[in-house]
Amino acid sequence: MSGHHEHDQDHHDHHEGSSLSEMDLRVRALETLLVEKGYVDPEALDRIIESYETRIGPRNGARVVATAWLDPDFMAFLRRDASAAIASLGYGGRQGETMVALENTDSVHNMVVCTLCSCYPWPVLGLPPAWYKSAAYRSRVVIDPRGVLADFGVSLPAEKQIRVWDSTAEVRYLVIPQRPAGTEGWAHDALAAIVTRDSMIGTGLVTLPGAKA
């Protein structure tokens, strides 16, 4: 699992057309074959990609978190049945069939991983970032979560309990980060705007713009 390699590919992408990478060629050959065999519909492929590049991403989860911060009844619903609560906001489906919300508190910090592959709550966070799928994260967060947090510039009090959730089946976790002080009276959209993807995985905290983590 070479995370750096993926960044190398980034550079190839910028020059797409002038120099196709070996992977570009191999994947194009496979897709051509699958279309010719009648196994895949190219238009369906485009729609899948479009869904995950535009519609299904971490802004969905941020709206869930903002709603949880503002509405105690919704927070109670999340605790009772996170799948149904999240569905009530219009989010659900593939790789989010069984959702569980994890609340960060003054005494508990939650972090989510899939050490065996890359299980991730797609309907609320979209497709996972490269680091979530990397060997570095998957190997280390279960044994040295504070070291991983340091890579993200996050330091937690020494006495804080750290709960790492390894997604080894079809249960998907969404961390509900702590609402930062100084946001009293904020509207839903303003709150959702400060909720980062990393804070909903557990590798980040929600901070006020300009404040240090």
Place this chain on the structure above:
Amino acid sequence: MNGAHDLGGMEGFGPVIPDPTHTPFHARWERRVLANTLACMAMGVWNIDAMRASRENLPPSEYLTSSYYEIWFKGLVSRLIQEGLVTATEVESGVAMEPGRPMPNVFTADKVAPALAAGSQYTRDPDRPAAFAVGAPVRTREMNPSHHTRLPRYARGKAGVIAAVRGFFVFADANAQGLGPQPQWLYTVRFAGRELWGADADPTLSVTIEAWESYLEPLA
């Protein structure tokens, strides 16, 4: 299978490199690998557990030096060949040597949005009561199956506590082998960091996994 995918607790991969942007793909071909993988799975010839097994079966040296979507690509090709849907020669050339097998469930464009919104149902109606309740002490079994399993090596033979009873779920180990769903009760099991990693572990750490009932034995 004790493959290179089972990474928990390994060392030496260096720091995690954060990326605050939402950039799920870093090249065009990565987009196409994701889409072709989902579309092929939707044909219904194999399931998600079998798909994972195909990626894990890569030789460790290859798994660890491939990027994430390279692993997906290799897993997809290997599964397509294994199922007899394509040949290695065809994959190499990109040209079909013989017509495709008729597929009743090709993932056409009109099916995409409804299918992504509906997801897949992994729960089944229970046909027996759960053996463990929340708070029950359990030990994970020591096991090293040659087939796909979702019990990571770092959590085998370890004492923990049932943190949640999640429901009656399709059993990944059986499903991956084409043996049918064989559903079982699924639990979230919590382990103290020190149980997993020894006395030097962070005393504030606990780790949970999801474990099917057959992964567990009661701890008296």
